[in-house]
Amino acid sequence: MTDVTLYHWEPNANSGKPMLALFEKGVAFDSHYLDLLNFDQHRPDYLAVNPLGTIPAMTHGDKVLTESTAIMEYVNEAFDGPRLMPADPVDQWRARWWMKFLDQWLAPSFSMIGWSVFVGPSVRQKDPAELEAAIDRIPMPERRTAWRKAINGAFSPEEMTESQRRVGLGIGYLEAALVQREWLASGEYGLADINGFNLAYAMPLSQPQLCNDELTPNIMRWLRAIYARPATRACWALGRTDLARRISLLESEPA
Amino acid sequence: MTGILYHGQPNGPSFTVLAAAFEKGVDLERRPIDLVAGDRHSAALPHPIEVDQSIEGEGPVLVVGDVAMTDSVFLACYLDDIGTGPAIRPADPYARWQMMAWCRYVIERVAPAAAALGNAAAPPHTVPAGIASADLAARWTDAVEGEADATQLADSRTKIVQAVEKIEAQLADGRDWLMGDFSIADLESFAWLAGMRALVPQAFVASPRVDAWEARLRARPAVAQALGLATVPNPEAIWAPGPEINRWG
Ligand SMILES: N[C@@H](CCC(=O)N[C@@H](CS)C(=O)NCC(=O)O)C(=O)O
Numbered sequence: 001m002t003d004v005t006l007y008h009w010e011p012n013a014n015s016g017k018p019m020l021a022l023f024e025k026g027v028a029f030d031s032h033y034l035d036l037l038n039f040d041q042h043r044p045d046y047l048a049v050n051p052l053g054t055i056p057a058m059t060h061g062d063k064v065l066t067e068s069t070a071i072m073e074y075v076n077e078a079f080d081g082p083r084l085m086p087a088d089p090v091d092q093w094r095a096r097w098w099m100k101f102l103d104q105w106l107a108p109s110f111s112m113i114g115w116s117v118f119v120g121p122s123v124r125q126k127d128p129a130e131l132e133a134a135i136d137r138i139p140m141p142e143r144r145t146a147w148r149k150a151i152n153g154a155f156s157p158e159e160m161t162e163s164q165r166r167v168g169l170g171i172g173y174l175e176a177a178l179v180q181r182e183w184l185a186s187g188e189y190g191l192a193d194i195n196g197f198n199l200a201y202a203m204p205l206s207q208p209q210l211c212n213d214e215l216t217p218n219i220m221r222w223l224r225a226i227y228a229r230p231a232t233r234a235c236w237a238l239g240r241t242d243l244a245r246r247i248s249l250l251e252s253e254p255a
Numbered sequence: 256m257t258g259i260l261y262h263g264q265p266n267g268p269s270f271t272v273l274a275a276a277f278e279k280g281v282d283l284e285r286r287p288i289d290l291v292a293g294d295r296h297s298a299a300l301p302h303p304i305e306v307d308q309s310i311e312g313e314g315p316v317l318v319v320g321d322v323a324m325t326d327s328v329f330l331a332c333y334l335d336d337i338g339t340g341p342a343i344r345p346a347d348p349y350a351r352w353q354m355m356a357w358c359r360y361v362i363e364r365v366a367p368a369a370a371a372l373g374n375a376a377a378p379p380h381t382v383p384a385g386i387a388s389a390d391l392a393a394r395w396t397d398a399v400e401g402e403a404d405a406t407q408l409a410d411s412r413t414k415i416v417q418a419v420e421k422i423e424a425q426l427a428d429g430r431d432w433l434m435g436d437f438s439i440a441d442l443e444s445f446a447w448l449a450g451m452r453a454l455v456p457q458a459f460v461a462s463p464r465v466d467a468w469e470a471r472l473r474a475r476p477a478v479a480q481a482l483g484l485a486t487v488p489n490p491e492a493i494w495a496p497g498p499e500i501n502r503w504g
Contacts, residue, residue, distance in 0.1 A: 063349050070355040077348035089336035090322055096329040097305050104310050104363065108503035142504030159502065165389075173304055 004029040007049060008056045009036045010244045011235050013107065014068040015056045016198035019238065021072040021191065023231035025081035029058075031238060037122050042137040053139045069099045072191045084190045091186035098177070098185050098192045106170040107199050109163035112155060113206075118243075120150035171203065171210045171219065178218035189226075197226045202246040213255035224250050257337065258283050258319040261300055263290035264490040265481045267370070267497060268314030268327035270446040273484060275331035275439065277477035279338025283317070287486070290314075290495040293383020293395075307387035310362075312370065312394065313495035327446070328358045331439040340477075343439050350434060357433065357440045361447060363501060365418045368411035369447040370497025372454045374398040375408060377494055394496040407500055412458075415451045418444070419458040419465055426464035431471060445472050450491035 006022065006029045008015035022029050034040035034055055042053045050057040050066050058065045060078065065071045076084040085092055123131065131151060138144045149155050174196065177184055185192035201223060203211040213220050226232055227250035236247050260276065260283040262269040269290070276283050288294035290313040300306065301323040306316055309325035317324045317333070324330055335343045345351050378398050386392040397403065422444060425433050433440045449469075452459055459465065472478050487493060 060349075065349075065352055065356075067356045067359055070352050070359060073355060074348050074352040077351065089333050090319060090324070092336070093324050093329050093333045094305070094322075096332065097309075097324070097326055100310055100326060100329070100362070101308065104498075104501075105308070108501070111503055140504065142501065146504040162390075162502075173308065176304070 002028045002030055003061045005032055005059045006030070006056060007032045007034055007046065007058070008238075009034055009041075010239050010241055011198070012239070012243055013111070013198055014054075016235065017068040017195055018056050018058055018071040018075060020194045020198065020231060020235045021075045021084060023235045024084060024194065024229070025075055025079050027075065027079045027081065033238075033240065037119065039134045039137070042134065042139070047139065051139060053137075053143070069103055069191075069195060072194065076191060083188075084194070086186040086188050086190060088186070091188075095185035095190060095192040099195045101173075102195055102199055106166060109166040109170070110199060112159060112163040113167065115146065115150040116153070116155050116160065120153055124151055124153075167207060168210055171207065171216060174200065175216045175219050178222050183222070189229075193222070193226060197223065197232070201227070201250065205246055205249050217254070220254060224254070227251075257281055258317050259286055260284070260315055260317050261286050261288050261295065262315040263288060263313065263495065264487060264493040265485050266450060266490045266493055267366070267373075267446050268311050270449070270481055270490075271327040271439070271442045272315045272317065272330045272334070273481035274442050274475075274478050275334045275343060276338070277480045278343055278437075278442075278475075279334045279340040281334050281338040281340075285484070287484070291379050291493060293379075293381075293386070293495075296383050296385040296387070298385075302387065310498055311366070312391055312497040312499075314497075328362060328439060328443055331442065335439070341437075343437065343442075345434055345436060345438060354434050354438050354440045358443050360421075361418070361440075361443050362498065364414050365444070366447045367498045367500040368414035368418075369451055370494060371403060371407060371411045371500060372415070373450055373492075373494030374496055375401070375403040376454050377492055379495055390499060391496060394499060398496050411500070412455050415448070415455040416458040418448065419451075419462050422448075422465050422468065423462050426468055431468070433468075437475075441468075441472060442478075445469060445478075450494070453492065 004027060006018055008019055011019050034046060036055060040046060041055045047053055049064060056068055058071050065074055085095060135144055135147050138147060181187060183189050183193050184196050211219055227247065236244050262273060262285065265273050295313055300316055301318060303323055305325050306323050311326050314325055314327055317330050345354055378401055382395040382399050386395060432438065433444060
């Protein structure tokens with residue numbers, strides 16, 4: 001029994017951030033898996049936990065927490081275990097800068113591509129009336145729009161091009177940062193790396209022409225080093241679909 | 256000497272950082288720049304990725320040694336760590352989570368809305384040279400050409416109304432400050448909402464607790480000191496392109 005429950009989907013994107021932080025910290029938690037493709041996150045029992053209807057959410061005793069990056073900072077501060085934020089205040093600033101940059105600039109571009117090529121097609125064949133009802137249950141208007149676009153394949157060419165532009169640039173920025181430092185924000189592994197890994201672990205597969213041993217050797221070094229950590233293995237073992245299984249490509253040797 | 260702060264008029268992110276520095280007693284070398292003229296993009300400032308790709312858009316830059324730092328909430332966290340004044344973040348991890356999640360809401364929903372409305376009301380005259388980020392440059396072009404989309408402006412007004420309601424509700428138990436004790440959340444919320452009284456007056460028609468909170472905030476010596484650095488009568492009416500409106504949801 002533990003007093004921590006995490007409501008999550010696959011170890012991937014926002015769900016994977018608190019999952020991996022908990023594993024790195026050595027905090028036992030009750031895993032409550034929600035199937036995003038089955039709209040579990042918009043059902044009343046989950047809306048009682050997070051009225052916004054987004055994943056992840058965490059409870060610790062009677063405390064409820066949302067916002068994956070803020071949850072990670074809480075996990076780091078509230079529990080014993082290895083420190084996942086650097087000690088130096090400038091390095092802490094840099095960790096937060098990168099997490100915001102990933103959360104609000106790079107990740108949405110990956111999401112748009114992912115929803116367009118994976119999430120939309122995965123749910124599209126469901127009964128249209130059932131889908132309409134599912135969309136009506138979504139609390140946030142912005143997300144209703146995103147789901148409609150994903151299901152109807154209605155992301156405009158301009159927005160897709162802009163997302164791809166940002167992905168290309170973002171990969172370059174990550175590589176440049178990892179040329180300068182061993183880890184993303186400082187000389188120590190921490191929350192910025194956990195955040196970045198959840199976004200980037202499948203990049204060599206999804207963006208092979210931009211992210212590979214030749215063009216981005218430092219990203220590849222960094223991804224493999226994170227993959228080698230026992231916490232990462234344990235965390236990804238909670239994945240139930242091929243999405244999480246993409247991580248196995250990091251077993252490859254550097255070219 | 257603990258750092259050089261390049262900042263604009265005490266509005267938006269420049270306000271947050273100036274007030275946080277005064278609250279914490281951090282003695283920065285202040286270098287006022289004209290954000291609306293695009294000074295932030297000049298060769299006088301360092302241009303690492305953290306400056307050029309800051310999500311905040313036209314915010315202040317704090318240079319400490321050879322590191323140039325941006326994004327006001329995180330600069331305020333840094334100042335909280337290094338300054339000697341009373342803490343501006345709660346010590347308890349859960350209370351700290353509440354503050355960070357609150358600030359994330361302001362950063363993600365309120366700031367883009369306020370910046371869109373502010374720029375539409377007081378557009379900059381020209382797009383400055385040397386903007387490294389193509390998406391920030393596009394926000395400048397839209398602002399200069401007055402190309403704000405009507406749907407986005409309407410949605411932005413809704414976001415401001417919701418933000419004022421959220422603060423009113425947060426203060427309903429009679430507390431003085433958003434997190435109980437005074438914190439960065441108060442500074443960052445005020446930073447983006449100060450200019451909205453004139454632009455979205457309907458948000459403030461029934462907000463007695465927000466009004467009293469703002470008066471308490473303005474009465475703080477550090478806040479008065481920050482606002483006192485203004486070189487124009489109404490700093491809250493001065494805007495340059497800010498964070499983008501969430502393109503995903
Ligand atoms: N800012 C939030 C975003 C959470 C979020 O949007 N999660 C996605 C999954 S990665 C989600 O719930 N999407 C499903 C939906 O919106 O219906 C966080 O970081 O936790």
